Amino acid sequence: MKNNITSMLRSTLLILAVSLPLPVLAEVDGEPANNMGILREKVTADKKFVVANNMNLTESEAKAFWPVYEAYQQDMRAIDKRLAKVIDEYSVAYNKGPVPDSTAKELIEKAIGVEMAEVKLKQSYVPKLSKILPGAKVARYLQIESKIRAITRFELASAIPLVD
Template identity: 45%
Template sequence: MVRKKAGLMFVTVAMSALLLILGGTVLAQETPADNMQIVFEKIKADKKLFVAENMQLSETEAKAFWPVYESYQDELFLLRTRTLALIRAYKDAYQTMTDETAKKLLDEYMIIEKLRPQLREAYLPKFRKVLPDIKVLRYYQIENKVGAVTDHALGAHIPLIKTGKK
């Protein structure tokens, strides 16, 4: 039962992230800022609950872990915001893509892809300071699973660019 509940929570977190990224453009244009904040807070809370249910932290570990987690999530949010801006730029340029625009998008994509592992690496000593390595590994696995599901869903919904050749 716990495994099923955790699996459902995982799907909820991943799909919420997908909704945020894919629907962000529409939501930002049609929904008041307060409602967008509610969506962001819901996603954040769902993910935190998923992590909490799967980390198996003692009370002492939890006290030390959550502040580091929150700081890490704040920095991840900045990367997600940058990724969302990249997806929006891709969407806006999709029908009229030029080599110049493609180069800019590709350069930004490569920067974002370099920043992700740098952020994970920068936080590794911080997590190790508050948790044993086995639990740090578990946390990084959880983050990886959430990211993999989100990346898969994005890949399924973002079309390949047209090159003009058939």
């Protein structure tokens, strides 16, 4: 079962990682292009399913956990948007030819800022999670989040070319 969940999560996150930096088109053939929105909703649901199946929460823990989980995911989406912007800026610079040193330095600072924001967010949620879950379950949740983020980062890194 865990292999099936891991496989499903990898497939879903691959789609998310590849689609994260892509802009959503407003219209395709006269119809609203909501495919990206649908895709993001599916990824969100699949991730929640994986977390739910791996947390082993009691009923009372689940009641307290899911609102905190949703708030964390909302805060993480803001960080993901920042990451997408950095990737987009890199894409524009990369497609123009060799990336100038000044642009590279600016992108490095922005990328490190995104990573720092992610760490700060995680740190800010440890006390919130610790109020509602035992320490082992807080650690387990953070491990699950870290693994999901690592898969996403790996897929992004595989798709993004190195600076020339």
